[in-house]
Every structure is written in structure tokens, then in C-alpha cells.
Amino acid sequence: MTLVQHVLHKYPAVGRDNLIPILQEIQTAEGYLSKKSILEVGRYLDIPASKIFGVATFYNQFRFEPFGVNHVQVCRGTACHVLGSSTVLQELEKHLKVKAGQTTRDGQFSIEVVACIGACGLAPVICVNGEFHAKVTAQSIKEIVDQYKNRGE
Amino acid sequence: MDFTININNKSLVASRGETILEVMNRNGIRVPTLCHIKNALPTGACRMCVVEDNKTGKLITSCSFPAEPGMSILTHSPRVVESRKTIIELLLSNHPDDCLYCVRNKNCELQDLSEELHVTERRIRGVKNRANLDLSSASIVRDPEKCILCGRCVYVCEEVMGVACIDFINRGNKSIIGTAFHQGLNTSSCINCGQCVMVCPTGALTEKNHFAQIQEALNNPTKRVVVQYAPSITVSMAEELGIEPGIDINGILNAALRKVGFDHIFDSSFSADLTIMEESAELIHRIQNGGVLPMITSCCPGWVKYAEEFAPEFLPNLSSCKSPQQMMGAIIKSHFATQENLKPEEIFSVSIMPCTAKKFEAQREEMTREGISDVDAVLTTRELTKFLKLFGVDMFNIKPELVDSPLGFRSTAGKLFGASGGVMEAAIRTAYHSITGKEMVEFQVPAIRGFEGRKEIKININGLELGVAVVNGMANAKVLLDEIREGKNDVQFIEIMACPGGCIGGGGQHIGTSDEQLKARMNALYRIDETERIKVSHKNPEIVELYQDFLGKPLGHKSHELLHTHYHEREVVK
Ligand code: SF4
Ligand code: SF4
Ligand code: SF4
Ligand code: FES
Ligand code: FES
Numbered sequence: 001m002t003l004v005q006h007v008l009h010k011y012p013a014v015g016r017d018n019l020i021p022i023l024q025e026i027q028t029a030e031g032y033l034s035k036k037s038i039l040e041v042g043r044y045l046d047i048p049a050s051k052i053f054g055v056a057t058f059y060n061q062f063r064f065e066p067f068g069v070n071h072v073q074v075c076r077g078t079a080c081h082v083l084g085s086s087t088v089l090q091e092l093e094k095h096l097k098v099k100a101g102q103t104t105r106d107g108q109f110s111i112e113v114v115a116c117i118g119a120c121g122l123a124p125v126i127c128v129n130g131e132f133h134a135k136v137t138a139q140s141i142k143e144i145v146d147q148y149k150n151r152g153e
Numbered sequence: 154m155d156f157t158i159n160i161n162n163k164s165l166v167a168s169r170g171e172t173i174l175e176v177m178n179r180n181g182i183r184v185p186t187l188c189h190i191k192n193a194l195p196t197g198a199c200r201m202c203v204v205e206d207n208k209t210g211k212l213i214t215s216c217s218f219p220a221e222p223g224m225s226i227l228t229h230s231p232r233v234v235e236s237r238k239t240i241i242e243l244l245l246s247n248h249p250d251d252c253l254y255c256v257r258n259k260n261c262e263l264q265d266l267s268e269e270l271h272v273t274e275r276r277i278r279g280v281k282n283r284a285n286l287d288l289s290s291a292s293i294v295r296d297p298e299k300c301i302l303c304g305r306c307v308y309v310c311e312e313v314m315g316v317a318c319i320d321f322i323n324r325g326n327k328s329i330i331g332t333a334f335h336q337g338l339n340t341s342s343c344i345n346c347g348q349c350v351m352v353c354p355t356g357a358l359t360e361k362n363h364f365a366q367i368q369e370a371l372n373n374p375t376k377r378v379v380v381q382y383a384p385s386i387t388v389s390m391a392e393e394l395g396i397e398p399g400i401d402i403n404g405i406l407n408a409a410l411r412k413v414g415f416d417h418i419f420d421s422s423f424s425a426d427l428t429i430m431e432e433s434a435e436l437i438h439r440i441q442n443g444g445v446l447p448m449i450t451s452c453c454p455g456w457v458k459y460a461e462e463f464a465p466e467f468l469p470n471l472s473s474c475k476s477p478q479q480m481m482g483a484i485i486k487s488h489f490a491t492q493e494n495l496k497p498e499e500i501f502s503v504s505i506m507p508c509t510a511k512k513f514e515a516q517r518e519e520m521t522r523e524g525i526s527d528v529d530a531v532l533t534t535r536e537l538t539k540f541l542k543l544f545g546v547d548m549f550n551i552k553p554e555l556v557d558s559p560l561g562f563r564s565t566a567g568k569l570f571g572a573s574g575g576v577m578e579a580a581i582r583t584a585y586h587s588i589t590g591k592e593m594v595e596f597q598v599p600a601i602r603g604f605e606g607r608k609e610i611k612i613n614i615n616g617l618e619l620g621v622a623v624v625n626g627m628a629n630a631k632v633l634l635d636e637i638r639e640g641k642n643d644v645q646f647i648e649i650m651a652c653p654g655g656c657i658g659g660g661g662q663h664i665g666t667s668d669e670q671l672k673a674r675m676n677a678l679y680r681i682d683e684t685e686r687i688k689v690s691h692k693n694p695e696i697v698e699l700y701q702d703f704l705g706k707p708l709g710h711k712s713h714e715l716l717h718t719h720y721h722e723r724e725v726v727k
Contacts, residue, residue, distance in 0.1 A: 035334055038333070038334075039726070042727075048311075048316075048317035048318070048320075048333075048342075048727060049333035049334075049726050049727060050317055050318055050319055050320040050331075050332055050333040050341070051317060051320050052333070053320070053322060053332075053333040053334060054320035054321050054322050057322045057323045057324070058321075058323070058324045059324075064334070
């Protein structure tokens with residue numbers, strides 16, 4: 001049984017009621033919602049793929065690409081926002097040439113936007129593969145991620 | 154239960170369950186709407202239809218609010234008008250403002266509303282919508298930048314066509330109408346019916362245009378450019394020309410097409426007759442030889458694609474006959490080519506169709522022989538009007554002319570193809586004759602005429618009882634197919650047309666066609682059937698001649714090579 005089938009069998013077939021919990025479980029298990037799993041959910045619940053995609057893109061929590069080797073979480077909580085996290089995010093997106101929610105072509109980096117990660121004193125904060133980086137600036141962000149690039153190789 | 158409500162200080166009768174909008178419309182009060190669709194559950198999304206509740210001072214959406222006893226409503230108070238105007242200004246604030254280059258210029262609800270609400274300056278400036286043009290489909294072009302998110306296309310695609318290949322994607326100011334995974338429409342389950350185009354208020358949904366190819370061919374001295382037009386075209390152009398609906402402009406159309414420079418004019422109603430010869434023979438063959446039943450018509454490319462995607466188990470039930478467009482195309486590039494001493498590639502074959510799906514059909518692999526398409530370009534009814542303008546044809550000062558012959562004469566049975574039930578009626582007439590050797594006493598079969606989404610009757614031919622069903626609107630077909638899946642077995646022959654009402658309501662027709670206009674088109678076809686003499690395909694002298702000179706007999710060797718095909722299951726995102 002595939003992971004997706006495993007999740008699906010916990011829920012009754014056909015109907016929209018359990019769509020969100022199912023998508024959440026699949027995302028937790030696989031890290032993202034693949035095209036394949038969305039189609040499989042659609043067949044199981046008898047919901048067109050466009051509808052599921054519509055629902056899933058409505059919520060920020062779902063991503064449609066697997067994480068990169070290095071996963072960068074950018075805090076967009078209030079404290080970080082006040083201290084310039086939006087510029088940090090912009091710079092990061094420019095530098096990696098992908099948007100939040102996406103993964104670079106080479107699979108090295110993915111960006112995720114998260115709510116307050118409880119380190120407001122260090123704002124703006126980013127977290128790469130679980131490691132925190134404090135007081136990030138539009139300049140330092142590039143150096144930080146580049147370190148990981150070299151480390152991965 | 155009736156009661157009165159007060160609208161603009163006039164007392165009006167309303168009944169329970171009616172919306173305020175319905176009461177207003179019944180009484181000649183017009184309030185603009187955008188997201189509202191007749192007979193659909195209101196979403197209240199656009200707020201264009203707001204009116205003022207005089208008692209509470211609140212603005213309420215008239216399309217979704219039920220009329221209540223004692224209500225007092227103002228439809229055009231300053232607040233209401235200002236609020237509507239703001240909505241339009243907001244919609245315009247991120248709109249591309251491409252009107253001069255837009256197919257829907259002068260036929261756009263957004264333009265109309267901004268005129269109606271007297272928007273004369275740009276008060277709100279927003280960031281323009283940015284989204285990719287989707288040119289992937291052979292039939293439909295999607296330009297999400299022009300979309301105002303009214304949601305009508307989503308409704309029609311899901312509820313009327315049962316396809317649901319597009320939906321609202323993302324949220325808030327990032328919302329767009331799109332396909333699953335943002336893929337091109339060509340990889341989705343879209344059946345190319347064009348019904349979404351018919352309801353789109355703006356130029357966000359249009360058809361794939363073939364003008365350039367046709368113009369090039371017309372200017373190429375080495376090409377013989379021929380044209381055919383579908384049965385419904387001559388009775389559905391009136392609205393495009395602004396004349397009384399239901400007028401048959403047959404002769405004028407012939408003359409106009411000659412003025413444009415087409416070398417030869419064919420009538421697809423002739424090949425509809427040909428389809429009937431083949432299809433009725435196939436039906437009888439299936440019945441007599443234990444073939445797969447029910448047999449289902451296959452002249453609607455919207456339905457064919459639907460079957461390939463959603464009902465592949467019914468593909469053996471599909472008649473192997475090509476559609477009239479494709480039969481005509483095949484005959485043109487074979488028999489006609491030989492007669493005229495031309496190679497197939499020297500002919501450029503255009504068809505005028507009420508249908509966007511025909512554009513897809515024309516480029517299907519099954520419809521080419523040795524790499525040459527039987528039909529090279531397709532114009533919709535809407536496009537035809539523009540095309541004629543491009544060539545300066547004045548439709549009002551032109552004398553009717555006859556279609557070219559041979560391969561142009563039609564029976565009225567072929568003409569009936571334009572309306573739901575028409576293929577069935579034509580097939581019954583010829584099948585009856587093949588089985589009994591006699592003509593029917595009464596040709597008309599009223600029970601399968603009209604706009605009903607599903608019509609079913611039993612026909613008795615010499616003791617052979619035939620259950621026939623006619624459905625239009627893909628969603629209605631879905632219900633019938635489900636019943637058959639569950640064991641329904643009292644039908645042997647089914648006609649399926651994807652579009653509501655059949656091709657007179659096709660996705661390539663005049664935008665903004667009303668129910669009355671549709672009815673007028675249908676009646677025009679019935680009138681032709683009543684007044685003309687040759688009412689059966691097998692009596693069409695040019696059909697008889699074609700079989701004598703070229704095809705031999707229905708289902709014969711030549712027919713199989715040119716007029717029949719098979720379809721296969723199709724993998725799409727669905
Ligand atoms: S053409 Fe028909 S099937 Fe395709 S998106 Fe439009 S309504 Fe849906
Ligand atoms: S594409 Fe057209 S019909 Fe569909 S939501 Fe946009 S404006 Fe409305
Ligand atoms: S019903 Fe007619 S107009 Fe509509 S998709 Fe089918 S062939 Fe085209
Ligand atoms: S807001 Fe960023 S860590 Fe709290
Ligand atoms: S038409 Fe009433 S809310 Fe859109």
C-alpha cells in the first residue's frame with residue numbers, strides 16, 4: 001500500500017468533508033502534495049483535480065513541491081516583520097530564483113514562510129534545516145544560504 | 154403564496170421563494186449582475202446587483218436575497234449607484250485595458266457596465282493583473298489577465314458540462330481561474346465545448362483564431378480554397394447581424410462566401426445526410442448482428458472527448474461514423490480532389506461551425522490521412538461575422554446565391570442536425586426506410602424535439618421496437634450513462650450533444666444569445682423541414698449519386714477508409 005492509500009483508507013470514500021484532513025495527513029507524511037497524490041485523492045473521493053487544487057491553493061499551509069536538500073524557513077511573524085523580514089524574503093527569493101513555497105530546480109533549496117517561530121528577540125529570524133539564524137539582513141541572507149550550498153556538496 | 158413588496162415606492166406583487174432580482178426583472182426594472190446565472194444557486198460574490206433596503210439602510214444583493222412581505226427597496230438610490238460604480242472601478246483598476254486589441258471589444262459586459270455607470274475617469278489605480286496566456290488548447294484561449302472572477306465559467310463547466318476542469322485557484326488578490334497544477338488546458342479534461350466562452354463577460358475566454366491561415370491560403374494562387382458550413386449556421390447568424398432571430402440566410406451566406414473568394418462552397422448538411430446513410434446502416438447492422446448496443450452518436454467532438462476521458466467503457470458504443478465536418482473534409486480531399494484534378498495538399502479546406510470543439514476535432518490525428526488534415530481551418534459563427542467584415546462584404550446589399558453542386562444539395566433531415574434530436578430524427582427516417590422499404594407516413598417525431606435536456610421514446614419499425622434517447626448538455630448525458638452503467642437496458646440508440654439545445658446553442662455561436670433567440674433558431678430548422686420537399690437523407694439526389702459514382706454502398710470499403718474511425722481512451726488530468 002502506498003502512503004497515500006494508507007491515509008485514504010482511514011476515511012470513507014466519496015465526498016468533500018474529509019478533503020482538508022486528508023491533504024494535511026498526506027503533506028505530513030510526504031512533505032508536500034504531489035500531483036500524483038492529488039489525483040489519487042480525487043479518484044478516491046470522486047472530486048475533480050481542479051477542485052482539489054483550488055482548495056489546496058486556498059490555504060497557505062500546502063506546498064506542491066518537495067522540500068529541497070536545504071529547507072529555509074523565513075519567519076513572517078510580527079516582530080520579524082517590523083524589523084524587515086519582507087525585504088529579507090524578497091532578497092532570498094531573488095537570490096535563489098524561486099518563490100516561497102517552491103523548490104529550486106536543482107533541488108538544493110526550498111523556501112517556506114512561517115508564522116512566529118518564538119525567537120522574536122533575535123528578529124528577523126530564519127531557520128535552515130532546523131538551525132536558527134538571528135538578525136538576518138538583506139545582505140547576510142545570501143551568505144547564509146550560500147554556506148549551506150557548499151556544505152551540501 | 155403572494156404578497157406585496159415596495160420597490161422604488163411602487164407596490165409590486167411577489168411570491169414566496171422569489172428573489173428580489175426576479176421580482177424586479179418581472180417588472181421591467183433592470184439591475185446589473187455579474188456573477189448571477191439563471192437557475193443556479195446564487196453566490197452573492199460580485200455585489201454588482203446590490204439594492205438598498207429602505208428600512209435598515211443596508212445594501213443587499215438582490216440576486217440572492219429572497220423577497221419578503223413588507224420590504225421596501227430602492228434600486229437606484231445614490232448609495233446604490235455609487236457602490237456599483239465603485240465595484241466596476243475596482244474591477245477596472247487591475248484590468249489590462251486592452252479593449253482596442255480585444256476580441257470582445259464592443260461586446261463586453263465590463264465595457265457596458267462602465268458606460269452604464271458613467272465611469273469616466275480612473276479614480277482607483279491598482280497593479281495590473283499578471284498571468285500567462287494559455288494558448289495550449291486547440292479550441293480555447295484563456296487570458297486570465299482579463300478575468301474579473303465572476304465564476305460563471307466554473308459553474309458552467311462543472312454543472313452544465315459535468316467536466317470541471319477549471320476552478321478558482323489561490324486566494325485573495327492572487328485568485329485566478331485556472332486548471333489543476335496550472336497546466337495547459339490541453340492536458341486537462343476540457344472537452345473544448347466553448348460553453349465557458351459563451352458565459353464569459355469579458356475577453357478572458359475566447360476561441361483559437363484561424364484567420365491568418367485562411368487569409369494566407371486565399372492569397373496563395375496554388376491553393377484551391379473551399380468552405381463548408383454547418384447546418385445551424387444559416388439560422389444562427391441573424392443575431393450577429395442584428396436582424397430578427399431565426400431568419401435563414403442561406404443564399405446570402407453563399408453569395409458572401411463567394412465574395413470573400415472561396416472557390417467552392419459546400420454545405421455540411423449534405424455530409425450530415427451522408428452521416429445518416431452510414432450511421433443508420435451501422436445501427437441496423439449492429440442490431441441484426443448482435444453488435445454493441447446502445448449505439449451512441451459520435452458527431453459531437455465535445456461528447457467524443459468526454460467519452461475518451463470519462464466514459465472509455467462506452468467507446469465501443471460510439472458510432473464509428475465521422476462527424477459531418479470530417480466526412481465532408483474527407484470527401485473533399487479524395488473524391489472532389491480527383492474530379493478537379495487536384496492533389497489533396499493543393500486544397501485548403503475551411504469549415505464554418507457553431508462550435509469551438511470542431512477546431513479540436515479538425516486537428517485530431519484520426520482526421521488526417523498521410524499527414525494531411527481533412528479540414529485545415531475552422532471558423533465559428535462569431536468569427537465568420539468578423540471575417541466577412543475583414544473582406545468588406547456588405548451582408549445587407551447582396552443577392553442570394555445557390556450552394557455549389559455536387560456535394561452541396563441537402564435534405565431537410567441533414568439540416569435538422571443543428572438542433573438536439575435532429576440526428577436521431579434523421580436517422581430514424583432513413584433506418585425506417587432501410588428496414589421496411591417504405592417511407593414513414595409522418596416524418597416528424599415531436600417527442601424528441603425541443604430543449605428538454607433528455608428525451609426518450611420507443612419507436613416501432615415493423616415490429617422492431619427501438620428505444621431511443623436524446624440528451625443535450627453533457628451533465629445530462631452523464632446521468633444517462635450512469636443509469637446504463639447500473640443496468641438500464643431499454644435504449645438501443647442514443648444521440649448525445651454536449652451543448653444545451655444542440656449545436657444551435659453551440660460554444661461558437663453569438664455571445665449573449667437569449668432563450669427566445671435559441672427557440673427561434675430551432676423553429677427555423679423545423680420550418681425548413683416542414684416546407685421543403687426532400688425530407689430524408691436517402692432521397693438526396695446528390696447522396697445517391699455519390700454512392701453510385703464513388704462510395705458504392707454504406708459501410709462499404711470506401712466508406713470505411715474515408716468516413717469511419719475509432720477512438721481511444723485518453724489520459725488527462727481530471
Ligand atoms: S470549453 Fe467546455 S469543458 Fe472546456 S473549460 Fe470551457 S466549459 Fe469547460
Ligand atoms: S474567465 Fe470569464 S467567466 Fe470565467 S471567471 Fe473570469 S471573467 Fe468570469
Ligand atoms: S453540441 Fe454541437 S456545438 Fe456543442 S460541442 Fe457538440 S458539436 Fe459542438
Ligand atoms: S516574529 Fe519572527 S520569531 Fe517571532
Ligand atoms: S450578481 Fe448578485 S452578487 Fe453578483
